[in-house]
Amino acid sequence: MTELAPVLTQADANLDSSLEKLFDLCRIKSISTDPAFKADCRTAAEWLVSYLQSLGFEASVRDTPGHPMVVAHHAAGSEGAPHVLFYGHYDVQPVDPLNLWERDPFDPAIIERDGQRVIAGRGTSDDKGQLLTFVEACRAYKETHGALPVRVTILFEGEEESGSPSLKPFLEANAAELKADFALICDTSMWDAETPAISAGLRGLVGEEITIKAADRDLHSGYFGGAAANPIHILSDILAGLHDETGRVTLESFYDGVEETPSQIKASWETLGMSTEKFLGAIGLSVPSGEKGRSVLELTWARPTAEVNGIWGGYTGEGFKTVIAAEASAKVSFRLVGKQDPDRIRASFRAYVQSKLPADCRVEFHQHGGSPAIQLPYDSALLNRAKSALSDEWPKPAVMIGMGGSIPIAGDFQKMLGMEALLVGFALADDRIHSPNEKYNLTSFHKGIRSWIRIMAALAD
Amino acid sequence: MTELAPVLTQADANLDSSLEKLFDLCRIKSISTDPAFKADCRTAAEWLVSYLQSLGFEASVRDTPGHPMVVAHHAAGSEGAPHVLFYGHYDVQPVDPLNLWERDPFDPAIIERDGQRVIAGRGTSDDKGQLLTFVEACRAYKETHGALPVRVTILFEGEEESGSPSLKPFLEANAAELKADFALICDTSMWDAETPAISAGLRGLVGEEITIKAADRDLHSGYFGGAAANPIHILSDILAGLHDETGRVTLESFYDGVEETPSQIKASWETLGMSTEKFLGAIGLSVPSGEKGRSVLELTWARPTAEVNGIWGGYTGEGFKTVIAAEASAKVSFRLVGKQDPDRIRASFRAYVQSKLPADCRVEFHQHGGSPAIQLPYDSALLNRAKSALSDEWPKPAVMIGMGGSIPIAGDFQKMLGMEALLVGFALADDRIHSPNEKYNLTSFHKGIRSWIRIMAALAD
Structure with missing residues (x-):
């Protein structure tokens, strides 16, 4: 087993330069849905390839009929270690209405907001900040031990915000290269700022x-x-x-x-302390608008x-x-x-x-x-190792939750490559993704990197 | 009685220069609803004042909180002639979507369309072409007899297409100056290209x-x-x-x-030969969308x-x-x-x-x-003199019809100045007013001028 503590220490020491990397990536206007930003999308892909190569990955830009993919490979430090496919996306949502942004969406910076230090800018949370948590975790391993605890394949997409038209053909054409033991996807949220979450259901x-x-x-x-x-x-x-x-x-x-959600799962959601008042109050509303007689968590996760x-x-x-x-x-x-x-x-x-x-x-x-929606079995070993690794890093134990948003790739991995996907992310509900003034908490980024270091170690055991 | 025939001949001789005047006016982008064209609206008002002065009117631009009014006065050639107030508007509708126009909306020209010679451009029909029919009628009188058969006051508005916010205060403040025996309004349509119409009802x-x-x-x-x-x-x-x-x-x-439309009026509309197929077929439709069991004329004129x-x-x-x-x-x-x-x-x-x-x-x-809507009595002397004058000019006798569109000024004249208004216009249903590719038939313009010459003579008798 690789020693964990020095890797975490290295990640802490790297934080400032990790942020510089994130700023560089967020300055690239990779809005995939608007043809005017086609060249920027390619620039983002090239930036990632170049950075991954500098960390010892064998990485390349891979053309598609739309925006390019980034694929990268790195061997494991020891024989018999599992092989993971890590997925993220480098494209971002449009920024209109621009006049509602407090600052230039493509000039990222650390600012103080609501008493927290946050990284402000389009893509800081969705999904550039998130995908870099994993890359920076790999970097800390390489700088500490010269090796990774698991074999890693990386797939970064540039069309997630525009319906992923090239994804399925690409998975099909490159199935042998991309198939791993399981997938890690970092495009989801925590339960709250102290409680990490694994998303077991996705709409x-x-x-x-x-x-x-x-x-x-x-x-x-x-x-x-x-x-x-x-x-x-x-x-x-x-x-x-x-x-x-x-x-x-x-x-x-x-x-x-x-299907109706099993009652024991609904019961576990009730322990999370979410109420209609809290959920809707945060966005200036109070009356649930959907199906009558269901909690806001059920409405947004399971209906x-x-x-x-x-x-x-x-x-x-x-x-x-x-x-x-x-x-x-x-x-x-x-x-x-x-x-x-x-x-x-x-x-x-x-x-x-x-x-x-x-x-x-x-x-x-x-x-x-x-x-289609996907639903992982709540009793899988993969889920439980990750749960325990996350619980070691954060103030509160990890929870298994549903997810209202769609991450089509998880279904595609399941259906086309026969891999289960572990969905772990460090975004927060108030990150304003898809809206003006998107941000990513500095803590999400820092402890996100540390979380992946722990998860990789747990998977290698 | 002033001799009519030489005035008509003079109008015929003037036609080319009358068209030049219309082109000049239509080149001015007087879109009242869009603040970007505020200066253009004033330019249009100034153009009209200058032209009316050249015809011997005492004319001035009159400021309002919005776009200015044009007011002009001319005495009658003989004592005891009636006093008419002529109304039109120099503002036009926006032109979007611009890509659907066959040619620049503000570069008017005579073109051939559907076998007719038409004047193409924004405002040619609504309402610059229409208001100039009256001005050119006055010009022909002046050039022939040096006088007008009736006393004329002219009021041109620049906010008709944007709800006329300044109109009522202006009428109120200038009631004594604007009050006449009755009003003439030229902002309506013919029944068809051969049949002139007087609008007795307006929504x-x-x-x-x-x-x-x-x-x-x-x-x-x-x-x-x-x-x-x-x-x-x-x-x-x-x-x-x-x-x-x-x-x-x-x-x-x-x-x-x-109220339900009286049955004898509905019966007269039935003689006009309009059918659902004809009315809706002209715009690519076939199913009446409004209240069931009523004719398209009733739906658009009286409901x-x-x-x-x-x-x-x-x-x-x-x-x-x-x-x-x-x-x-x-x-x-x-x-x-x-x-x-x-x-x-x-x-x-x-x-x-x-x-x-x-x-x-x-x-x-x-x-x-x-x-509010207005409804004129079908038996008024004013209506019947105009009907007979129009019937002399056009191939078919004039009809009294309803009008689907709103001409708020007619109600305001009635309520605020105690004047009945005679609504006569030469637009056609296919003029595409408010739409791309607006046009005004050359015949509408030419015979429109001749019609006003005849109506003024009839009113002076």
Whole structure:
């Protein structure tokens, strides 16, 4: 067994230079969803390859039809050690509305916020800060012992925030190279600032964009109002009809494959001390909006949803324009749980939209990503070793939780490479990922690095 | 009585230079609803004053808190002639989406479209071309007889497309100066390209903008979806609930003051040969969307409506963003008929929105314009003289029709200055006013000028 304490000491000594590395990476505007930032995405991939090579990895930028992947390999220090695949993503969300940022999203810095030292900037939490916790853990091992306790393959993606279109073909084409004993994924949150969490359940996601088309031109609402179809009305009607009065999604067969969460798991969640007041109060709300009679943790971890993420149509500028628009659009997403089938959900949604369409109107569908939910067995050895390693590092013991967000890669690893995935991350609920003023706690970064050092050691035992 | 024939001949001879004047005016980007074009609105007002002065009018630009008014006066050639107030507006609608225009909206030109010679450009029909028909009629009189057959006061407004905020205060402050025997308003349409129309009924308008506010920030739909209120859902629900299954508006007391159209009037409309197929077919539609069991003419001329003119919220850019927006907005307008009270309709709408709001969400209302409907008596002498003059000019006799659009000024003249208003215009249903590729038929412009020459003569008799 490799000695642990000096590696942790080395990580502590490295902290300032680890932060410099994070700042360098966060300065690169790798917004994957916007074609204007295509070159920046490649720059981020190249930066990572170069850094991993400097740590002794055999690393390369791997082209895809979209943004490139980064793949890197490093042998284990001793024979028979397990082989892990570590996954993270170097792309980030768009930054609009820019005027709501306290500082330039691409000029990261350590600032004081709400009495904490945090690293402010787009991507500091999601997911550049998180992926570097693992890289910096590897670095500390190399600098201390000249070796890693486990064999490591790294896969960094550049399309996670835009539906990962290249991921499945890449996994398929490179399955032999990427297959390991299990995967480590760092793109999730802690329970709270003192309690690390392992995410055993993850919701899936289906994204759809619809455009309702009525008249062949924009119309004057005086001449045509009252007789001509208004696509905003049709769209509103479609969206309003997605939920019934109890908050359930109305799509046909939507709940096929959704199972009730076992009562002992619900009971363990109740010990976490989360309340509706706390959960919603943090974002200025108080009334749970989804299915009636379920806790906020169950609603966000274990129940499926339908959410409209964007809507637009007609005149949206200053003043008023009495127009009946020719078309109106919305972006709609579904969070999936259990065995809900993304393809069937998409088909059911499309059939529903068609059924609400007047005979003289049309709809265009545009497909965004789709991935099923995943659920790990709560009794796996992998989970329990990681739980114990995390509990050694943080003030409070680690908990196994559900996750509202979708990490499609976990399902892909399971389905395509036959690997279970361990989801451990150090983000916090108030990190404002996907929003203005994203941050990552300095403690998340520092103790995140130390956590991976401990987890690698635990896995090597 | 002034001799008519030489004036008509003079107007014919003037046509090319009349068109040059129209082009000059249409090149000025007087978009009143967008503050970026404030200076252009003043330029348009100054252009009109200068031109009217050159024709012998005593004309001036009159400041308001918004865009300026143009007021001009000219005496009648003979004692005892009636005094008319002519109204038009020099402001135009925004031009977005610009990419749908066949040519620069502010570079007017005569082009061939669908086998007709038309004047293409923003404002050519609504309302610069229309207001110039009257000015050019005056010019032909002056050039022929050195005098006008009636005493003329002109009022040109620059805020018609943005709710006319300055109009009422201006009428009030200048009532003595503006009061005439009756008003002439040129901002309406013909029945068809051969049949002139006098608009005896006009729908009113109430404009409202609402913003639904939920969480205090944009949220990640993974973390919060299923528990946190989504303002786009709330907004969709509100908008979808505005109509019941029969197409009626659901607001409380909405139909107070709405009377059924007398059967002899409905019968006269039936002789016009309009069908659902024709009316909706022209814009690529076939199914009437409003109240069931009423003709398209009744729906657009004599029934009130609720229409959403614009909607926006969340992520609307390329790609996908799994966000739950902090707020969502819509612009909503109501067309009024009969004695519907704009203030009560607005209050009823606001109460309805409040009633649909979850306890932890808020709404902000922004008031746009409001005006009641007006209805002229079908047997007035004014209407009948104009009808006969128009019938002399055009291939088919003039008809008295309803109007779907709102011309608030007609109600204001009635209420504030005690004047009936004669609404005659030469626009056509396919002029694409408020839309890309607006045009005005060359025939509308030319015979429009001749029509005013005839109407002025008829009024002077």
